[in-house]
Amino acid sequence: MARPNWVLGAGFTALFRGSLVSNIGDGMRLAAFPLLAASLTSSPFLIGAVTAAQYLPWLVFAPVGGVFVDRWDRRQTILVTQAARGLVMAVLFVLVLAEQVAIWHLCLVAFVITAGEILVDPSVTALVPEVVDDADLDTANGRIASAELITNDFAGAPVGATAFGINPWLPFLIDAASYLGSIVPFRGVPKPAPAPAEMPLVTGAIRAEAKEGFDWLRKHPILGPLTVAQVVYYFGLSAGFSQLVTLTTLDNGASSFTFGALLAVAALGAFVGSLAGGRFAQRLGRRTTLAGAAAIQGLTLAAMAVTSSTWMLFLIWFVNGVPAGVQRPVARSLQQRLTPNRLLGRVNVSNRVFTRGVIMIGALTWGTVAETVGVSSSFVVGGAIEVVAAVLIWRALRKLPAVARSWSA
Secondary structure, three states, X not given: OOOOHHHHOHXXXXXXXXXXXXXXXHHHHHHHHHHHHHHHOOOHHHHXXXXXXXHOHHHHOHHHHHHXXXXXXXXXXXXXXXXXXXXXXXXXXXXXXXXXXXXXHHHHHHXXXXXXXXXXXXXXXXXXXXXXXXXXHHHHHHHHHHHHHHHHHHHHHHHHHHHHHHOOOHHHHHHHHHHHHHHHHHOOOOOOOOOOOOOOOOXXXXXXXXXXXXXXXXXXXXXXXXXXXXXXXXXXHHHHHHHHHHHHHHHOOOOHHHXXXXXXXXXXXXXXXXXXXXXXXXXXXHXXXXXXXXXXXXXXXXXXXXXXXXXXXXXXXXXXXXXXXHHHHHHHHHHHHHOOHHHHHHHHHHHHHHHHHXXXXXXXXXXXXXXXXXXXXXXXXXXXXXXXXXXXXXXXXOOHHHHHHHHOO
């Protein structure tokens, strides 16, 4: 029987509630952003450029962001960054309300919001082992992942798409309010114990500390090869990230609500998968669970290209979401268990530099493919690449039991 949040402690409850509030607006934005882009241009490349801008900070800001997460008070980092993100989103709301928004505004806001995410998300991830016992990590991560999926995609996506249909500025106003509103529960996260004074951050020190996290990840016999496999996986996945709105609204003529509902159906599948991820890992092993999830996602991504039936798209995208949810808490717990806490922020960010950075490259690539040979082709090739990634994940985890014992100290 699942333990309620209060059993996991007041610190986890505050962390959970803050993530819940923040992700409500995030889900609405994730549906409204591509819809707004598609209303401003019919170019798959420019629509993909908005997705690319959203992931560009993982290449240019993330390495130093990881250093800040490990050196700064993580609770305070979350509070300050959420306030800044709320103000930025409020500016976009005003631009849309005044009908002065352009594609470059979307790209700029997407960049800044993700830069804040680079500080907030790894801080939340690094705080989880501090507020729950090791035995509860899978449960805690699964609970946060489930909340993200419900609010970010399942509830947020159709509500965001509907709000966009009512008035394009509405989802961005709610997103701004969610960032600012999340500050209240996040304040309930326990303040850290006073730490010994550290040397002031200078350029050389930042570079050295960022390199320490990168080098640790690169040399780890499991997490290093797994990151390489995940880069391949996310490159294929980015076809769906960047061109789903083009496939549904421009190619198939679906409404904005249909697009939001499609995101919600995938989130429902991912929610189901996230609840079962820990059980799959215990029964099948983490290796089979993670590799199998990537393979199923690849097959279903490619299948999106072979039908124009709205109901079939819903069914396929639901099935695609289940393995996405399965792998999220399993991969996150694996990283937390194998990484020393003092390095967890930098290692988490180093991983995301590559896995999120490649989405930027993929978004531009698949936008070009969609413009030259068709949107369906991008889904087929992207799916095939995810299947290749499944093989690489299987190989990366072949020494998992023995290595996990020697690196978990």
